[in-house]
Amino acid sequence: MQVGFRQALGLILCMGALMDGSALASPRTTVAQVPADKTDPCSPPAIRRAAAQQTAPALTGCRYEAVAAPVTRFFMTLPVARKTEDEAPMGTIIGQNPQAGQPLKPGGRLVLSVSTGRAPKMEDGTSVGSAGETSNSAGSVSTQSVPERPDTPIPQAEPPATPSSQASEVPPPALPADKTPPAPIENAARPQETTPLRDMPTHIPWLWIAAVVALVLFAGLAGASARKPRRIRGRGGLAPNVSLRLTPGAARLKVRGSLVSGRKGRS
Amino acid sequence: MNETINDLLTPEARQRLEAQVTRAADKDRALRRFLNGVPLAKGLIRTALDTALRSDPFALLAEGWRTSKDIRTFYQGERAQLGEPVVVKLAAHDIERDLTPEVVIHVGAERRFPLRLALTLCGAFEGVELSILDRDMIAVGSGRCHLSLKLRVAGRTLESLTLGKLTLPGEHRLTPALPLYS
Numbered sequence: 001m002q003v004g005f006r007q008a009l010g011l012i013l014c015m016g017a018l019m020d021g022s023a024l025a026s027p028r029t030t031v032a033q034v035p036a037d038k039t040d041p042c043s044p045p046a047i048r049r050a051a052a053q054q055t056a057p058a059l060t061g062c063r064y065e066a067v068a069a070p071v072t073r074f075f076m077t078l079p080v081a082r083k084t085e086d087e088a089p090m091g092t093i094i095g096q097n098p099q100a101g102q103p104l105k106p107g108g109r110l111v112l113s114v115s116t117g118r119a120p121k122m123e124d125g126t127s128v129g130s131a132g133e134t135s136n137s138a139g140s141v142s143t144q145s146v147p148e149r150p151d152t153p154i155p156q157a158e159p160p161a162t163p164s165s166q167a168s169e170v171p172p173p174a175l176p177a178d179k180t181p182p183a184p185i186e187n188a189a190r191p192q193e194t195t196p197l198r199d200m201p202t203h204i205p206w207l208w209i210a211a212v213v214a215l216v217l218f219a220g221l222a223g224a225s226a227r228k229p230r231r232i233r234g235r236g237g238l239a240p241n242v243s244l245r246l247t248p249g250a251a252r253l254k255v256r257g258s259l260v261s262g263r264k265g266r267s
Numbered sequence: 268m269n270e271t272i273n274d275l276l277t278p279e280a281r282q283r284l285e286a287q288v289t290r291a292a293d294k295d296r297a298l299r300r301f302l303n304g305v306p307l308a309k310g311l312i313r314t315a316l317d318t319a320l321r322s323d324p325f326a327l328l329a330e331g332w333r334t335s336k337d338i339r340t341f342y343q344g345e346r347a348q349l350g351e352p353v354v355v356k357l358a359a360h361d362i363e364r365d366l367t368p369e370v371v372i373h374v375g376a377e378r379r380f381p382l383r384l385a386l387t388l389c390g391a392f393e394g395v396e397l398s399i400l401d402r403d404m405i406a407v408g409s410g411r412c413h414l415s416l417k418l419r420v421a422g423r424t425l426e427s428l429t430l431g432k433l434t435l436p437g438e439h440r441l442t443p444a445l446p447l448y449s
Contacts, residue, residue, distance in 0.1 A: 241373035244288070244315035246322070246366040246386065251330035255360035259337040262356040 041100075044070040051075050056110060058100035059093050064114045067093070071110060079110040090117030272388070273320040275414060275430035283426055287418050288316055291384035292370055298380040301372065312370075319368065324414055324430070325407055328390040329445050331362035332397060332404060339447050342399055352400040357410075359393045365419075387417040387424075395435065403444035410435045 040046060042062035050057035051074035059067050064081060071079050086094050095113035098104055253259070276284065289312060292298055332338055338355060347353045366386040372378050395410030414430035 242312065242315055243371045243373075244312070244319040245369050245371050245379075246319045247369065248327060248330070249365035249367060251328065251334060251362055251364040253331035253335055253360060253362050255337075255358060257358060259335055259357055259360055260341045260355055261358035 042066055044074075047071055048074045050104075051106065054103060054105055056096065056098045056100055056102045056104040059096050059112060060100070062093050064091050064093055064112060067112075074106075075104065075108065075110065076106045077108060077110065079112045081112050081114045083116050084113045085118045086115035087119050088115035088117070090115060270324075271321045272324050272416065272430065273317055275324070276320065276416075276428065280416075280428040280430075284416070284418070284428060285313055285316060287384060287426060288312065288368065288382065291368075291382040291420070292380070294383060295370075295380050298370060301380075315370070323441075324388060324390065325412075325439060326441060326445070327364050327366075327388055328362045329404060329407070329441060330364060332357075333445055333448050338397065338399075339449070342402065342447065347399075349401060352398050352405070355397050355399065357392065357395045357397060359391075362390045362392070364388050383420060385419040387419055389415045389417060391415075398438070399447070400444070402449075403446045404441055405444045406438045406440050408435055408438035 041058040047057045047059075047067065047070040057067075057071070059071070068079060068081075071077070084094060086092075088094050092115045093112050094115045097111040104110060273281075292312065338357075341355055342353060345353050364387070366388060367381065368384060368386060369379050369381040372380070391413040393411040395412070396408050397404055398406040398408070412433040412435060414433065416428040416430055417424050418426040418428070
């Protein structure tokens with residue numbers, strides 16, 4: 001059993017020597033380790049970069065669901081969504097205020113025009129073919145709600161910029177008005193900055209853990225077999241039966257002369 | 268009258284015999300290792316020796332009479348009928364018979380440890396009569412017998428233990444009857 005234990009230990013060490021660290025480590029599962037797409041303005045790093053520069057990110061063309069959370073996190077405010085009839089796919093941001101690159105402080109108001117996926121209708125009931133007319137205008141309104149996001153919290157920290165947009169704006173209930181959030185980038189120790197996934201260890205050596213567990217099991221088995229008493233002949237549950245046997249040999253008769261001295265006869 | 272060798276041994280003779288057997292067993296390396304591994308086996312040697320010596324000394328020594336050519340010739344000359352006993356008177360003679368002891372241990376299987384020791388049972392007879400019936404020796408009687416037990420190692424006598432001088436009464440029955448060799 002000791003030989004097997006040594007072989008198992010050698011096998012585990014050889015595995016560790018032959019495999020590099022990337023093979024032994026688990027694949028990186030955190031979002032932070034994925035290389036960021038610098039060209040995608042809808043990605044959270046791009047929004048974070050814009051928040052660091054205190055400028056409005058370029059969100060036109062992005063999905064509202066994808067950018068709502070990063071904008072809320074990095075700008076400390078919920079973007080105000082305006083439902084706008086447009087031919088763009090439902091949920092697509094077709095306009096924003098302020099425009100991309102314009103100054104936007106943390107906690108500032110960011111109004112996003114979100115397409116409902118329907119062409120705008122004129123007063124006579126005909127739909128407008130071009131969506132560009134209403135995409136960048138803050139005055140285009142619609143009373144229809146966004147069907148796929150009925151429970152999306154759309155708070156607002158500031159009163160609406162234009163009276164015409166009140167009809168389509170959803171009142172933001174989340175953030176209190178007197179709360180002044182700190183700057184998103186300057187304060188590095190802010191607890192909202194990190195996500196739970198980032199706090200997790202990036203490399204979990206599952207293979208090493210399995211090898212150590214196997215090693216412990218091998219050691220336990222080897223120890224158990226070593227502690228097992230060797231069966232000694234004559235020791236055990238059976239009581240030994242010891243006896244002395246006398247094996248008789250040939251008889252030797254010594255007599256001087258004839259053995260038969262006399263005949264007593266028949267009785 | 269049916270006394271065994273164990274009954275004829277005096278306490279002193281028994282102690283000396285046990286010492287010799289234990290010494291012979293201790294010379295066997297395999298047996299010594301076994302006995303060291305089984306502490307109870309040491310105490311069992313004495314019991315085993317007592318059991319082994321519970322045998323009729325005359326039955327052992329009668330082997331000498333069975334093989335005697337003189338007795339066989341005499342019986343054939345008598346031309347005795349079936350069921351008719353013949354009594355023959357023997358001259359003074361000695362009979363020796365070697366007993367080779369071996370320790371037998373049963374632990375599942377049987378293992379034997381022959382001892383390098385020989386017990387020789389010696390009988391000196393004077394005026395002994397044998398009763399023969401149908402070629403079977405049935406009784407020994409009316410005579411004197413001097414029994415002794417010798418301990419020998421490699422042909423050399425270490426001890427000579429006197430079992431006793433017996434005056435045989437009228438008849439000592441041999442049970443079972445011992446047939447004469449033809």
